[in-house]
Amino acid sequence: MAEVRSIGIANRGEVAVRIIHACKEMGVESVLLHSEPDQKTRAYRMADRAVCIGPAASAESYLNIEANINAALGAGVDAIHPGFGFLSENADFAKAVTDSRMTFIGPTPESINLFGDKISAKNLVEKAGGPTIPGYQGEDQTDETLLKKIEEIGLPCMVKAAAGGGGRGLKVVTDMADAAEAIQAAKREGLSSFGSDRVFVEKYLGDSKHIEIQIFGDASGRVYALGERECSVQRRHQKMIEEALAPTLSQDTRNAMYKAACDIGKAAKYLGAGTVEFLYQDGEFYFLEMNTRLQVEHPVTEFVAGVDLVKAQIKTAMGEALNWPQEVVFHGHSIECRLYAEDAYASGIPSTGEVAGVQFPYGPGRRFDYGFEAGDEVTGFYDSMIAKVIVWDETRARAIKKMRQTLQETVVFGVKTNIPYLMKILEHPEFVDGSMTTRFIDKNFSEGVEAPGLSQSEKSAVERLYRMVGVESSAVKSGAASPWTHDWRGQ
Amino acid sequence: MKKYIIEIDGQSVEVLAQKFKGQLWYHYNGETNCYAPDLNYGSSSSSSVSAEPGVVKAAMPGKIIKVKCQQGDRVSVGDPLVIMEAMKMEYTLKSDLDGEVTELNVSEADLVTAGQVLARVVGGSGEEA
Structure with a gap:
């Protein structure tokens, strides 16, 4: 059993605050490993201790493995929580933590590598009997073979970098005349962004829903499925609104997805929190990828499943089994809106600067995960997400109403936010009836939203x-x- | 931020408001907006707007459409100095001082970044100088 009395947090913003809350509740010391400008954030004030790991630029601070390890060792922490983003899915970091005799709060470096490579992940899923998108992920990487495979699979299809992610190294082919160029481009981007030019080919699903299953492998080797989240409301692969459970899935599909996700977790002997992402179209679901970390949208699962995922992660690091029922029962409906510091009326350009004031209107079934308060600085160095607003109610219709009311009462002064944009989405008929797909934003909000006029x-x-x-x-x-x-x- | 009661069309309404760096941030009827007298209503100003008198800054990235003054010109409050286009809208940046244009850093068709100082006006009347 690993003893965990002090946790280093290799992250910032609202997720650092989330982890600090869990630490305090468990009587564990929290040590924030932060960059220079992040002294002006809420997490810095809340952590028991804080150690500066470098200047603003992520490459020199939050992405710098050596700086994080040295600061953690200097502070004498027992474990490191990487949050999400930054080094959370970096196997070298996980290994460096373990090699330095600290506990990495997350899966093993082997699991991170296995799922980080999209080809090895897809092979594992197929071996575990999971559904994958029809395609080709063979070793033969010659243009000739890849072109032949594209023809066999049929257009439209995608060429993806094996090590890619977040839309980079991904090319859609709609015309065979462009296929050769798409292969070259995916290889180039894969090599320059991720250090590998291996690519694979997949059928392009044009109008699918993004549905993901939260899994958790505990210290006793059990793997739990904690329900699904629907995250179809995305802009340029960036999620904006997530909810649990998904509004339109049949119970049979749901159960089949839970089983597929658990099988993948078991096949990988997965430890900790993970998310199996699927695309769902025409009654079928297909494995997309597995994220080996806590997700931004974990609170909606916490609401409907009645669990605390961050404390579960820490318990798992301590070697404690989780005594959750094997069949988790879900209650009500939960929705999360991500608050980005941006100008909703000016096509979402980031809005940086000092926060003049915030007001989060607490009430029954309302949760606010936020990292910035009056006097804090939202800089252009990092992601522009400043807070998450999460609500729970008995039904989806009520949860939507509650979210609208909550956002109307939420106030941020000093930087602009995407609240007006979120409000428009929440009243759109396709969102209200739950039929939205990942094309929802492109289809309905390509022009952004217009500023209201004043009389x-x-x-x-x-x-x-x-x-x-x-x-x-x-x-x-x-x-x-x-x-x-x-x-x-x-x- | 504080609560204020203001009157609109004979109705008393509650508004949360705060003056911050020369801009008024207000939350009214479920929506947050900000306002500064030298810019239009709604979203189009930004927190990088200067609160320093006489310093004319670009509130957002954009393009200079017209320069309405020259270095050394005497100007009064409200005189247009520079017209810029940003986010598909035109903004006239006016002098907030009576004084002299001591610095003019842009010419027509220049692209400017948010926060860039476009011109400076130093206050005071000619007689005093």
């Missing part, structure tokens, strides 16, 4: 308010306890 009387009210707030702020400070300031009667 003449609203404009003049804003102008009056502008003068009032400046003039009266000192009066309020020195004045009565009431936070209310009254406008003079309208002109």
Whole structure:
């Protein structure tokens, strides 16, 4: 049994806050391994201790294995939680942690490598009897063979870099005339971004749903399926809204997916939290990839399955078995919206700067995972996600209503957010009836959303308010306890 | 942020508001917006707008459409200095001081980045100088 009394957090923002919460509840010390500018974040203030690992640029801090290991050893932590993104799916980092006699909170380096390579992952899934997208992932990488395979599979199809991810090294072929060039491009991108020019070919599913199964392998070797999440609302492969469970799946499909995901986990002797991603189209589901880490959208699973995935990860690192029922029972419906610091009305350009103030309207079934408060700095160095708003209610329809109400009451001043965009999505008929696919955003929101106009009387009210707030702020400070300031009667 | 009561069309409404770096951030009727007098309503200003009097900065990346002043010009509050295009809209950047244009860093068709100083106006009347 590994003793875990102190955990180094090799991450930042809201996920670092999430891990710190779990540490505090378990009586474990939290040590934040952070970059220089991230002293101005909530996680820095909440962690028991903090160690600076380098400057702002990720390559020199959050992606720097040596800096993280040295800081963790210097701080004397027993284990490292990598969060998600950054080094969370880096087998070299997991190995470096273990080699330094600390516990890596996540799967083994072998598991990370196995699933990180899309070809070896696909081979494993096929061996475990799981459904994969029809395609070719053989060793023969000559253009001649690949072109022949593309013809056999039929258009449209995709050429993907074996080591790729996040849309990089992925080319869609719709015309045989472009196929040779697509192969070359996927190889080039694979080599430059991921250091490998191996590619594979898959049938292109044009209009599918993204459905993923949360699995968890505990210290006793049991593998649990903790239900699915639907994450079809994506913009350029970036998820925006996720929910659990998926709104339109039949119970039979659901059970078949849980079984397939568990079989994959068992075949890999998987340890810890993992997510098996599937594409679902025309009643069939196909393995897409396996993520060997905690997911951003884990809270929706926590709500409907009644589990705490981060504490489960830490328990697993401690060698404790989880005594969850083998058949997890799900309750109600949960939705997560990702808050990005961006200008919703200006095609989503990032909005950086100091946060002037935040208001998260707590209430029954509302959860806010956030990393920034008044005075904190949202910089352009990292992902623009500043918070997640998660709700739970008895039914999906009620959860949607609750999310809309919650977002209307959520306030962020100083940087702009995508809340107006999320509000439009939440009222779109395809979202409301649950039929959306991964093409939903392209199809319905390619133009973004338009800024609402103000009436003449609203404009003049804003102008009056502008003068009032400046003039009266000192009066309020020195004045009565009431936070209310009254406008003079309208002109 | 604080709560304010303002009157719109004879109705008292509750608004959460805060002045921050020269901009007014307000939350009203379930939506957050910000406003600064030298820019249009809604989303199109950014937090990098200068609160320094006389310093004319680009609030967002864009292109200079027209330069309405020259270095050394005497200008008054409200005089247009530079017209820029960003996000498919035109913005007229006006002087917030009476004074002299001491610095002009752009010419027509220049591409500018958010926060870039386009011009500077130093306050004071000619007589005093």
